[in-house]
Amino acid sequence: MNTTNNIPRDGANVSAWQNNVAPLTADIENTHALTYDCLIVGGGITGLTAALLLQNAGKKTILADANRIGFGTTGGTSAHINTFADTTYTEAESAFGEEGAQLFADAVREGFDLIQSNVNNYKIACDYEIKPGFLYAETDDEVEQLRDIYDGALKVKVAVHYSKDVPTPVPYKKALVFDEQAQFDPIKYLYALCKEYVNAGGVIKENMLIQGLETKDGVHTAGNIRAKNVIYATHMPPNINVFNFECAPYRSYVIAVKLKGDKYPDALIYDSQEPYHYLRTHFINGQYLLLVGGNDHKTGHDDPEKAFAELEKYIRKYYRVSSVKYKWSSQYYIPVDGLPYIGKQPLAADGIYCATGYNGNGMMLGSVAAKILSDLVQGKNNRYADLFNPARVKPIDGFTEFVKENADVAYHFVADRFNFKETDSLKRLQPGTGKLVEVDGEKIAAYRDDEGNIHALSPVCTHAACIVNWNGEEKTWDCPCHGARYDIDGNVLTGPATRNLSKIEQ
Missing domain, CATH: 3.50.50.60 (FAD/NAD(P)-binding domain)
Structure with a gap:
């Protein structure tokens, strides 16, 4: 698995794009006092x-x-x-x-x-590159959804038509094609x-x-x-x-795989499952890779490790995979x-x-x-x-200040009230893993690095006082409420939070 990146990103896994370009340098900056x-x-x-x-x-x-x-x-x-x-x-x-x-x-x-x-x-x-985009249905219910998408697209003058030939090994009942999509x-x-x-x-x-x-x-x-x-x-x-x-925060997962042979689909392809899968081919670092994404779930909910595993299982079911070259996840918001x-x-x-x-x-x-x-x-x-x-x-009058005030109270409540010591629950924490554990009757967000050192943090999100959860794939602390995310030292990776998690010193 390639994890050498030039551009830091919001998790442990680097995307194919971020691994493949030199970083910007300070000479891009102009200065103006105005x-x-x-x-x-x-x-x-x-x-x-x-x-x-x-x-x-x-x-x-x-x-x-x-x-x-x-x-x-x-x-x-x-x-x-x-x-x-x-x-x-x-x-x-x-x-x-x-x-x-x-x-x-x-x-x-x-x-x-x-x-x-x-x-x-x-x-x-x-x-x-311009590519056709195929959307296919595998069940009778999905066929009905496809008809609804077709009718809606034609009504707003978006070009679409039915196709009997989709470049996928997945059995399907019906399919649409949107010509001249791009990547x-x-x-x-x-x-x-x-x-x-x-x-x-x-x-x-x-x-x-x-x-x-x-x-x-x-x-x-x-x-x-x-x-x-x-x-x-x-x-x-x-x-x-x-x-x-x-808006609800979601994580989406992508893996880039090398196939055995050269039969890579020359199109953008989407199924109609829930959650759905999508894939396409891209030439990266001298080789073709098949990018497959999906298994989306709310940030801070479900199991990222399981999401990646199921995505790999899905693509191996239909394609002859030689190796997985990249895997990463990313965040978006559903209105x-x-x-x-x-x-x-x-x-x-x-x-x-x-x-x-x-x-x-x-x-x-x-x-x-x-x-x-x-x-x-x-x-x-x-x-x-x-x-x-x-x-x-239409916002609820006064609610903004209410939440802001209570977030600040909770932030200091946990961060300021107890001393840190390594209890039995901490001793069971394996290197490279994180977990919410109890110390002196209070929860802390604890990560043990590969050298055995504990990184202990307040688990209270500094945005709106929800309790963060551990993301073992990206090695981050993710808030299940509004999608704020932090690294192992509590530094903000993804808003809407702007303050780091409070450190608990040993």
């Missing part, structure tokens, strides 16, 4: 696309990432680019009407086209956007955690950065906010009403924007979100702004 037109927080596909659009529009911008460019979800995507989405167009019509469904389809298409136009205009070498290497794409952004005068600050903002006279300050506008392109806006109760939230952040000061709730379609929706947000910052109208407006969420 008030920026916009601070973009987050260096994934949404943040970098928005930053480049604004910089090219003549705005002075700065992009800050808590870690490295490509650290999080964009670096962990399976990198499918589609004209359809996890929320079907029939579901979108049911919730938002015919006009809403058509706008949603147009937005997905515009996100697709924006990626393609960037690849062409900037001559980006990111393995971008690419997301890190190569991101790094090319970085280059164009910096060449246009943009500023990138890596390893800069934005924990909060102070607003005065229409200017937002974060550390030593001052900006008239702020875009949170962090997959989930930080700290307590209404989206914590409107309660099926569509993303893009626009002015509720309960925030004027000039603060965000985007979240992409479901499993972050490449297209993240790209179109960048266009929407860049238009809003410039005071332009955008035809999708009303459909995706976060204000369609």
Whole structure:
């Protein structure tokens, strides 16, 4: 298993993309002592696309990432680019009407086209390829679902037709094909956007955690950065906010396998199971690999080790696997009403924007979100702004402060009240493993490293006071409530938390 990576990521397992590119260096940074037109927080596909659009529009911008460019979800995507989405167009019509469904389809298409136009205009070498996308049904119930997807797609003018020939060894009853879908290497794409952004005068600050903002006279300050506008392109806006109760965090799993022989499918392929599986072929480091993903579950729930094992079992059932070259997981958020939230952040000061709730379609929706947000910052109208407006969420008055206060109380309650000593439960903890254990009658999050040292932490998530769970595959502490994740030393890997878990000293 290849785990040598140039780019740190939000877990122990490195994706094929993150292992395959040299890291950015400090010379990408320009320096300006000024008030920026916009601070973009987050260096994934949404943040970098928005930053480049604004910089090219003549705005002075700065992009800050808590870690490295490509650290999080964009670096962990399976990198499918589609004209359809996890929320079907029939579901979108049911919730938002015919006009809403058509706008949603147009937005997905515009996100697709924006990626393609960037690849062409900037001559980006990111393995971008057009492929057909097949969706097949294995049961009678799935055939009915397929008919619903077909009817919904045609209604919003998305090209689709039935196919009798799917390049899969899996027995199926019926199948759809969406022609001219696409795939690419997301890190190569991101790094090319970085280059164009910096060449246009943009500023990138890596390893800069934005924990909060102070607003005065229409200017937002974060550390030593001052900006008239702020875009949170962090997959989930930080700290307590209404989206914590409107978006559910999920982990999705991917393995890249080498097959015996050269019969790799030349297409994007999806089944209709729940949870579903998806696969495609990519040429990486001089060899073809089959990427298969799925087995999604809520973050901090279920067993990541089992998810990987079942994914490997699934692919070995139908393909002649020689070896597993990579495995990794990544995070995404499912919105309660099926569509993303893009626009002015509720309960925030004027000039603060965000985007979240992409479901499993972050490449297209993240790209179109960048266009929407860049238009809003410039005071332009955008035809999708009303459909995706976060204000369609009605917050419960006073609840934000209530949760924030109680999170702080719980944080100090556990961290400050007992002494650490190695009890019997700790002695049973094996090297390379973590577990919630009891010490002096209180729970602690304990990890024993390969040298036998204990890393002891408060198990109380600093976001909203839930108790974290151990993820043995990624070697992280994951919050089952809102998806915050921490490394073995308690450092924040994934928001919405902005404070580390409290260490318990021996």
